[in-house]
Structure formats: structure tokens, C-alpha cells
Amino acid sequence: MFPTTDVNQHMIPILPATAWREFRGEPAQKGLNKTTHLAMIEDPSGKWHRCYVKGCPPNWVTPLTEAIGWLLAEALNLPRPEFAALVMVPLDKLRQNMQMDQHWLNYSEMLSFCASAVDGKNASQGWKWLAHLRAKRLYKRPEIARISAFDQWVDNQDRNTGNLIVKPGGDYVPIDNEFILYSLLWAQKMPFNITHNSLLIEGAQHLSSSDYARFKVEVAREGKLHIAALSTVEPKLEQAIFSLISNSTAANTMWANIQQFLASRAHPDWLSTQLGVIA
Ligand SMILES: Nc1ncnc2c1ncn2[C@@H]1O[C@H](COP(=O)(O)OP(=O)(O)O)[C@@H](O)[C@H]1O
Numbered sequence: 001m002f003p004t005t006d007v008n009q010h011m012i013p014i015l016p017a018t019a020w021r022e023f024r025g026e027p028a029q030k031g032l033n034k035t036t037h038l039a040m041i042e043d044p045s046g047k048w049h050r051c052y053v054k055g056c057p058p059n060w061v062t063p064l065t066e067a068i069g070w071l072l073a074e075a076l077n078l079p080r081p082e083f084a085a086l087v088m089v090p091l092d093k094l095r096q097n098m099q100m101d102q103h104w105l106n107y108s109e110m111l112s113f114c115a116s117a118v119d120g121k122n123a124s125q126g127w128k129w130l131a132h133l134r135a136k137r138l139y140k141r142p143e144i145a146r147i148s149a150f151d152q153w154v155d156n157q158d159r160n161t162g163n164l165i166v167k168p169g170g171d172y173v174p175i176d177n178e179f180i181l182y183s184l185l186w187a188q189k190m191p192f193n194i195t196h197n198s199l200l201i202e203g204a205q206h207l208s209s210s211d212y213a214r215f216k217v218e219v220a221r222e223g224k225l226h227i228a229a230l231s232t233v234e235p236k237l238e239q240a241i242f243s244l245i246s247n248s249t250a251a252n253t254m255w256a257n258i259q260q261f262l263a264s265r266a267h268p269d270w271l272s273t274q275l276g277v278i279a
């Protein structure tokens, strides 16, 4: 079904079920997605990575959006898990370790996104999120404006604190880019809506108006880097889309839509205009 053996170093690896080597547990904090688990994943060079692995119902675009999110984060050199891939999870093996929803009984493999486990805690875990915000430390970190600019660019509507890992040294790493390209790929296409969460929305609620204004200018400045990142990563995005969507007409349409969506929002003034600031 998917080209699983011809792993090209220029794109995100798409790995066969044999790459899923060992179950390593379930996350302490399960989100909405009940397929998420930890496993050792073998990369094309034979190296094993301890990864969070996340599947989804077969008609969902999650593997595609997560892969695109990771490639864009790489192009922007954002903090990110060091390794990411798409992997076919062997469901017979997973079922030996974890309860799976009934409807998976009809499938032998589950296309999943995996990313190496980032050492740290959810920003919401063990912290009082509001107290933390009051301390304003989060918004003083330079990576937060970069992450926020990225989220605005790619229309990520789900940057909640569970999707931000704090490393022991205090660096923040965004994970879970599932709901990017939201208005293009998710809105009105799914039988649910997600509550829009973002660092800008949190900032508006919890920062002083002058700190919030400063933060918006920083975010808008970061937005000026998006156009160059897009042009470097376009071939990888295109390859990922054409590898995941077997119907070439559908893949062409998907690629054209995504390219246009990202290009228009990568214009150096797009984010300043959106935020109503001069950067
Ligand atoms: N790469 C990762 N590094 C560290 N923790 C992760 C990683 N991926 C997922 N997790 C943990 O697993 C939880 C659920 O994963 P996530 O991808 O956010 O799925 P969901 O769609 O269920 O929110 C996260 O909140 C986080 O605690």
C-alpha cells in the first residue's frame, strides 16, 4: 500500500511494520488519541529510537499533518524531537501489550506517526499553568515567539500545554502538530471541532497589554523567516504527500492546496497584518 522499503534520506522515512521493534508502554497522560504508545523504532540505518507512536482512523490526515509539521519545524530549526518517521504499526503485536478499540480488529497494520521521546514534562504537568504564566517566564523564552509564529503560519489550532514539553534545562519543545492546516484539512471535514488553543490566545489573557504587544511584534518578526524555510522544504513536503496518497490526482490537488495555503501565509508581512503590528 505504501512505499515502505525505498527510504529516501531526503524525506521523512516511511517505515515498514518490521521497524516497530518493541512496545515500551503507554503515556502517563493519555490525550484524546487512545492509540498513542511508546515503542522502540528502528530507523533505516538500524539505529533504535524510543518514540511516541500515534495512529489514527484510516481516513484521517493525522500522519500527513504530523509529518508536514515535523518537516516544517526542521526547516525552521525549531526545537523538536530529533527523530521522526511514519511507521506501519503491527496491530497483532500492539494488541498483546495494549487494549485497542474494537474497530481495529479489521486491520493488521496502522499507519502512525512516531517521534523520539523528548525528555521533559508537559508544560501543564507538575506546573500551575496560570501561575507559570503570571511569572511570565514562558513568554520571555525566545523559542516561544518562534513556536507561536510557526503555529500561526501553519494554522495549528491545538497548541495546548499538553503539546509543549519543558525540558529539564527549561527549554520548550513543541510536539503534537496534528491539527495544523486546520481550516484547509480539518474544519467542516470531521464530525467534531476542536477548541482553538494558542500561545497568542493565552498571552492575550495573561500578559500585561505592553508585554502582549511586545510579544506580538516578536512573533511577527519570526514570521519573516517562513518564506525561506518553505522554499527549502517544499521538495520534502511534496515527496511526503505523494508517498502517502496513492491516487496521483488526489495527491496533486492536496499538494497544490497545501503549497498555496503555506505560501500565502509565509509572505513576510502576512503575520504582521494578522496581528495588527508593525514588525
Ligand atoms: N515526542 C514526545 N516527547 C515527549 N512526550 C510526548 C511526545 N509525544 C507525545 N508525548 C506525550 O504523550 C501525550 C499524548 O501525545 P500527543 O501526540 O499529544 O497525542 P494527543 O493527540 O492524544 O494529544 C502528550 O501530551 C505527551 O505527554
Ligand SMILES: [Mg+2]
Pocket: 031, 162, 163, 176
Ligand atoms: Mg496532544
